[in-house]
Amino acid sequence: MESSRARGSGTQSVYKTIRQEILTMALAPGSPLDEVRLSERFGMSRTPVREALLRLAADGLVTTLPNRNTVVSAIDFATLPSYFEALSLMYRATTRAAAMHRDAKLMEKVHARQRDFRKAVEDRDAFAMIEANRDFHVAIAELGGNGYYTSFFTRLLDEGRRILRLYYSTFEDRLPRQYVEEHEAIIAAIEAGDVDLCDRLATEHAAQIVRQIQDYIARDLRQPMDLAER
Amino acid sequence: MESSRARGSGTQSVYKTIRQEILTMALAPGSPLDEVRLSERFGMSRTPVREALLRLAADGLVTTLPNRNTVVSAIDFATLPSYFEALSLMYRATTRAAAMHRDAKLMEKVHARQRDFRKAVEDRDAFAMIEANRDFHVAIAELGGNGYYTSFFTRLLDEGRRILRLYYSTFEDRLPRQYVEEHEAIIAAIEAGDVDLCDRLATEHAAQIVRQIQDYIARDLRQPMDLAER
DNA sequence: TGTCGACAGTTTGTGTGCAAAAAGGCTGAC
């Protein structure tokens, strides 16, 4: 068959593709992932598909029901408070770390991500904004230089992409501009090496985001809302 | 063949067994894990072995070199400072959370784990002490009720099991008794719901452990030490 | 009419074969 595909790339490409589709909500939570159907879609056998699903399961993005099928993991609203708590903590920890480990080269990446973010806001592109915001904070985490923080934080932010997509389908431009300014303030504080200020700004920034999501949720709850996950 | 094995248990049992062997250092970092050899050892085909290795790779416990073999992940001493930082943070976060979410049933589990820990210290069993200490803090994290904290912290503590095994091969009984007392103090602070005290105790407890490991490392460095991982 | 059991269909879990890729050894030339 197609031996054009590089040897180790099968699993990788399936993993990346499905992961992206899950995070962008192209695959809704609860969607069944059939191994045969996926293998047909990607034009390869079940084995690499299976291995990709295994990796996604390890990431917590899909849930495999033993001897049954695999589904896209549901977003559990009951754990949202825990999520916000963990997210806030990691906002603070990574931003503090960044203020302590300044590095010109990595700092430039932070600036670049902030430019992307500003552009997304100006374009009023809600989805691009979500991605850019994530990338901005990942860049800060990498600047902080603690790999444990970076991987955990990245995981949290990715889960957040799904939550945000749920509520950002319609774009409201009141708050985003404020986010741009907060990002600028955080950058300035990092460059000044002011750890305490970073901590305060990160705390406030996290609270801002949490507040906004909670507003969206509260608004949704006033409308009839289909909570059935599957 | 042996159809006696339950259908879904193959991968699971291989995963659990190898994971345990890695965490207890029965499999040294850098040890090669050959799929064929493992499949012979466990009396099954390569497929379930392969899936188990994939899960271990997702946990970061093994590293798979593409198109080559997979090896037990090395312990990277360069990242130890980051590790200690993350560990300390999670000690604090989970203990604080525990003080806020008190629960009689889960609290009893904490007491039980502390009894195990005390017994391990009295028995002068270094390895049992390592396991019991991990379980004690996991129990506190579960008491805290934040699943994100629990999973990240558990992962850190498991990685710590390997590091501690490196340095606890000979048991020194100066500090352990102090750990017992510190654990007791933490339990009391949780039961009193004193968040700030929990934070201080967790910080000090973490610093204690970090200091001890660093002492071990410093002592080792004074001797000729083979740093070659493989 | 409601409930239980058997059957068929679907989907996963595992076994097996083959080919690609990398490592190490061998041979030959310089």
Place this chain on the structure above:
DNA sequence: GTCAGCCTTTTTGCACACAAACTGTCGACA
């Protein structure tokens, strides 16, 4: 004696086949 190139060996990545397990449906019986 050393180094380059080829070949062999080892091990993985993927394809495919088969059987177990679960779901849903249909029919029989109370």
